[in-house]
Amino acid sequence: MLQVNFDGGFAEELIYNLLQTLRSLFGIIAHQVGGTSFWNLLYCSPAKMDRYKIIKEVGDGTFGSVWRAINKQSGEVVAIKKMKRKYYSWEECINLREVKSLRKMNHPNIVKLKEVIRENDILYFVFEYMECNLYQLMKDRGKLFSDAEVRNWCFQVFQALAYMHQRGYFHRDLKPENLLVTKDLIKVADFGLARETCSQPPYTEYVSTRWYRAPEVLLQSSIYDSAVDMWAMGAIMAELFTLRPLFPGSSEADEIYKICSVIGSPDQNSWVQGLQLANAIKYQFPQFASVPLSVLIPSASDDAIDLITSLCSWDPRKRPTAAEALQHPFFQSCFYVPPSLRTRTGAPRTTPSGVRGALEQKSAKKYSGTLSGPKSASFSSAKVHPSTTGAQRKLEMDNLEANKTNKSVKSYSKQPRYRPPARNSPSSIDTGRATRVVSDTTEKLAQITFGSGRQPAKQQPPPPMKAGGWHGHSGLLLGRSNEISSGRSYSRKVVG
Ligand SMILES: Nc1ncnc2c1ncn2[C@@H]1O[C@H](COP(=O)(O)OP(=O)(O)OP(=O)(O)O)[C@@H](O)[C@H]1O
Numbered sequence: 001m002l003q004v005n006f007d008g009g010f011a012e013e014l015i016y017n018l019l020q021t022l023r024s025l026f027g028i029i030a031h032q033v034g035g036t037s038f039w040n041l042l043y044c045s046p047a048k049m050d051r052y053k054i055i056k057e058v059g060d061g062t063f064g065s066v067w068r069a070i071n072k073q074s075g076e077v078v079a080i081k082k083m084k085r086k087y088y089s090w091e092e093c094i095n096l097r098e099v100k101s102l103r104k105m106n107h108p109n110i111v112k113l114k115e116v117i118r119e120n121d122i123l124y125f126v127f128e129y130m131e132c133n134l135y136q137l138m139k140d141r142g143k144l145f146s147d148a149e150v151r152n153w154c155f156q157v158f159q160a161l162a163y164m165h166q167r168g169y170f171h172r173d174l175k176p177e178n179l180l181v182t183k184d185l186i187k188v189a190d191f192g193l194a195r196e197t198c199s200q201p202p203y204t205e206y207v208s209t210r211w212y213r214a215p216e217v218l219l220q221s222s223i224y225d226s227a228v229d230m231w232a233m234g235a236i237m238a239e240l241f242t243l244r245p246l247f248p249g250s251s252e253a254d255e256i257y258k259i260c261s262v263i264g265s266p267d268q269n270s271w272v273q274g275l276q277l278a279n280a281i282k283y284q285f286p287q288f289a290s291v292p293l294s295v296l297i298p299s300a301s302d303d304a305i306d307l308i309t310s311l312c313s314w315d316p317r318k319r320p321t322a323a324e325a326l327q328h329p330f331f332q333s334c335f336y337v338p339p340s341l342r343t344r345t346g347a348p349r350t351t352p353s354g355v356r357g358a359l360e361q362k363s364a365k366k367y368s369g370t371l372s373g374p375k376s377a378s379f380s381s382a383k384v385h386p387s388t389t390g391a392q393r394k395l396e397m398d399n400l401e402a403n404k405t406n407k408s409v410k411s412y413s414k415q416p417r418y419r420p421p422a423r424n425s426p427s428s429i430d431t432g433r434a435t436r437v438v439s440d441t442t443e444k445l446a447q448i449t450f451g452s453g454r455q456p457a458k459q460q461p462p463p464p465m466k467a468g469g470w471h472g473h474s475g476l477l478l479g480r481s482n483e484i485s486s487g488r489s490y491s492r493k494v495v496g
Pocket residue numbers: 058059060061062063064065066079081111127128129130131132133177178180189190192386387389390433
């Protein structure tokens with residue numbers, strides 16, 4: 001039996017290397033980061049997966065299915081991710097990006113990997129359990145989230161990102177499904193794609209979910225960095241306000257098209273490198289003027305709009321870093337309580353405020369929790385549904401595509417409250433998750449631009465807003481009311 005324990009904490013590379021040696025000597029792999037006892041590192045559980053009672057499936061992703069389970073000894077509820085492919089050696093497991101990156105991270109807003117078990121060539125990750133993901137919350141939501149709720153979540157996620165980016169990692173696949181929520185606590189999950197910033201570009205393959213994919217990645221830049229996470233956060237923030245994806249492209253080319261139609265086409269001023277990237281792959285941007293995000297996201301405050309606007313900048317260098325985002329006025333009312341204060345009874349929420357908190361965060365070595373000022377709604381009543389990532393959302397996409405062909409404009413009232421087109425369509429050009437090679441996509445983008453019959457809009461004015469729907473845009477239709485009107489018509493037709 002082979003088992004790796006992760007109780008979180010600081011990386012002990014020395015111990016790790018020693019363990020690697022011991023493993024080869026004794027045929028044991030045991031590895032722990034900042035754990036409780038050195039001897040624990042060599043711990044070999046006699047019971048392995050028997051120690052867990054499996055309750056039910058809570059998610060089905062591309063690489064693994066996730067199950068709610070209970071540790072029979074401790075009674076602790078955990079999430080166990082059972083990987084779909086087989087692992088015939090520990091070498092393979094230990095080298096997985098998910099393991100490599102998670103073992104180096106200990107933050108209250110990053111989902112904790114508790115242990116790794118390999119049994120019968122099947123690999124299991126045991127994580128702390130979270131009630132649901134952000135996508136599920138949005139899907140089941142009857143009314144819009146408040147500014148305070150969005151603020152609370154984003155503040156925490158930006159803290160996780162600041163921590164992660166500072167340590168030289170970026171996530172690369174941020175999306176609502178990878179943000180796990182328990183009550184008002186949110187954690188970043190799924191580090192399957194996390195990459196060390198010091199790892200050497202060019203990055204020739206990229207896997208991420210299209211709707212949150214940064215333009216530089218869409219345009220096949222081989223050098224990108226943590227700014228891709230900031231772009232994704234801009235898109236996610238907008239979606240939290242509207243309950244609709246901001247850039248729901250149905251292909252990579254359509255993704256760029258959607259982005260252009262919202263933030264306006266890039267030019268020499270906004271992103272000269274982008275023009276070069278496009279030129280290199282013979283891609284021609286459709287010409288759009290930008291639409292004020294305040295029009296598309298009417299329920300968001302001015303501060304929120306300002307932050308989303310800067311996050312969704314064409315030029316990665318113009319996007320704020322996570323640490324900078326934490327200092328944005330949108331988070332002015334947020335509080336970061338350092339661990340030293342939090343351990344005392346009734347840890348005050350009064351100090352320090354967002355900016356100070358963010359600054360303190362830089363110096364803090366370890367975190368024991370995060371809080372934000374405005375009390376957000378409790379989600380304890382939120383239903384837990386199996387995630388609709390992967391296959392299920394692919395089905396949604398397939399349905400959407402089928403519907404699109406038959407009928408371009410659908411009545412929103414006839415649709416479920418939250419049914420955006422799915423992200424992952426393995427049958428399409430862009431699988432959204434499958435590993436792709438640069439040249440493939442380059443060719444496809446070029447083909448689509450010049451050969452698909454799509455007419456790039458020539459300095460088109462933004463499509464008019466209509467009461468009840470903005471036909472031609474990606475589908476942001478929400479009025480100022482916090483309630484979602486059921487009478488709106490909603491166009492799913494992708495322009496072009
Ligand atoms: N710790 C957890 N607690 C509760 N649910 C979880 C946990 N981890 C994952 N899940 C659920 O399982 C789903 C899939 O998990 P995950 O994203 O890790 O798998 P994946 O195969 O990498 O998926 P993807 O297709 O997004 O890459 C998540 O969206 C979430 O709903």
